[in-house]
Amino acid sequence: MTPGPTTKFKSDKTDGNDDVIGGKKRIFYYYKDGVGDFHYGSQHPMKPQRISACHSLVLNYGLHNYMTCIEPPKASFEEMSQYHAPDYLEFWKEVTPENAHEYEYLFNKFNIGEDCPVFDGVYDFSSISCGGSIEGARSINAGLCDVAINWAGGLHHAKKSEASGFCYMNDIVIGIIELLKYHQRVLYIDIDIHHGDGVQEAFYWTDRVMTLSLHRFGNYFFPGTGEMTDIGKGNGKYYSVNLPLREGMDDESYADLFQPVVKAVIDHFDPNAIVLQCGADSLGSDRLGCFNLSIKGHGECVRYVKSLGIPFMMVGGGGYTLRNVARCWTYETSIVTEQDDVINNAIPDTTEYREFFAPEYTLCPDLPRRIENGNSKEYLNALKLETIENLKMLKQAPSVQMQDEDYFQHNFIEYIKKSKKNMQLKLTPPLY
Template identity: 35%
Template sequence: MQLSLLLPVNQDRSTLVHSLCQSTGVLERSGVAVVEATGARAEELYDYHSKEYIAALAYSRRLSERQCQQFGLVDDCPVFPGLYEYAQLCAGGSLQAPAALCSSEATLAFHWDGGRHHAHKSTAAGFCYVNDVVLAILRLLGSFRRVMYVDLDVHHGDAVEEAFYLTRKVLTISLHKAGPLFFPGTGQMDRSGAGRGSGFNLNLPLKDGLRDELFTDIFKTLVAGAAQLYKPDCVVLQCGADGLAHDPLGNAFSLSPRSYAACAAEAASWGMPLLVLGGGGYNSTATACCWTAMTAAFLGQDLEDDIPEHPFFDRYGPMYQIYTVGKPALRPDLNQRDDVMRKCSALLKVLAGE
């Protein structure tokens, strides 16, 4: 866990997530095995990333300014002490989980420190240095014929889309905010795959102010409908929590942990092998509440709303509740329900080949 704390933008998040989850007793009651992640080897990172890029990460402290620019190691992806070890651990945790799923040792695996969906083959981007999502999916494809990837982050999962845009072995679905100045500026609805992958990339761009009820209905309509049509052998769910109300960086949707938990319960009901990854989430206490609520929902457990006494209890004031992480957001919901539902139906028709 200590290496996960090195990422400058998420320096305390991993500790808060794991501490809150443990303090609720949800893992112990469900008999969940907690396995310490080990760092991925360079050879494993080469499955997606270029050797030149991995070498740049390994020797990042020696890079010139021009080389840092070349590999995207600037701005929101700065070089920091322990960068390569952090990247190895991020990828390693997401690669260990598929091993349990592929061997049928488990049907559900979590790696909340993963979900780094913006890292490209040879460049870092959006706080993401290695794309553990792509690496995990490639590992799953060694045992599963079809994998469905669902991205709940407020930012479009651009690099995962890019990696699998030409194949039907992976269905990618992204629910995200779209806007001309909103990172990464991709994820248009007409980007639906190409070649053999035509129709197997679904983007639902959404507007500011998205609320719980519509978000949950989108998941139960579009994502569950896609699962019925595609019939995947395994599902990978990226659970970026930057769509929560008051997220300082997402600053777009007005969601609460309740809707994320409802999506988790829906996905668990499908009875498929499921890999759960983290992602964005820049209000650390709110993200801890969200992912704890989702963990319980995936495991079919109910949680009390009150935060239990634990070493970081004081961080959760003044509400001290899991499902209510702050005052309701004041921004208006610019999404029209009928319009969004029509788009969901249109995307399902694309997947069905109509």
């Protein structure tokens, strides 16, 4: 499917609300100052600084001029407890590297260790991640935006009472819970190289959320879940869609699988809103990955989802070669703002992170193909056929009473005005 120069969204209106958000396009971009300053540890592969590097590129390419930029509040304890267990949240609220020895008796219970260490500010970092996804979902609920972006989100491995895979609180699950307050059916799409196990687990028994994950599977690759036979249970049977892939996936193979499967999901499930997890560890040459996607190939997934005309939220996720994560999410921001054919491939001289992008100093360099593609056309066709057969088993999702849209608009229009003003004050003029 080749989208036109602009995409008409199902939520497009002519009620004057664009004036409330400064006449910007209906794209809300969530970023909180300081989110990149948190540190998992010197040897840990997860680097929150990648979010700040991406933000700098977004500003220096001028992409903020095509979005409404908002600094979201941190998620509250109560908001995060919509999914996470109170004792789990209390643990993270109280524990620090200095007093961690006092809480060691809980480490096994909450899966604390090398992958998910105790670091300074872990609760604040997680509440920032969740805050962006909550506010993005609420803005979609209110009909104020068609696309919400929270690159600090996407932490898809966290469970109700367990940290996992560098993830502590599951902003995606909490964001989807918000979307379900207004939308009957929500589709979750995960293009991280790792299976979106935490999100699947949260919605495994419901028919109101469909989870679709394309991921590396086999040879003990983390987290070891996401087989083709993992299709959901109870009311949720056939609402979990898994595409277990072998190493070496390239752009052509990925597009040939992604687009027809997503189209089939849309045709059978008919979602009212979408959450797209854009984990960048599926890029070629990722420190922890084993796929061969280019930045533009990864971005084609975003372009295709945008072309569907369904309101959606984009969140981050994995990605452990910092410079490529920043490149990827910036490029995908340019796609939704329809500036990808306008911006220069050269990294702007004005970004303080310029040296991160040496030696190419380009936004979309050629990424090394380290691994041969182990996914034959026959194998991928078999995945498609079995997925489509499973989708034919779907029953229509239930109709439920939703909150009135005016409720959301009344609460958020003034908030967005204030947040937009506050964020603009914090952006330094040279970055414009």
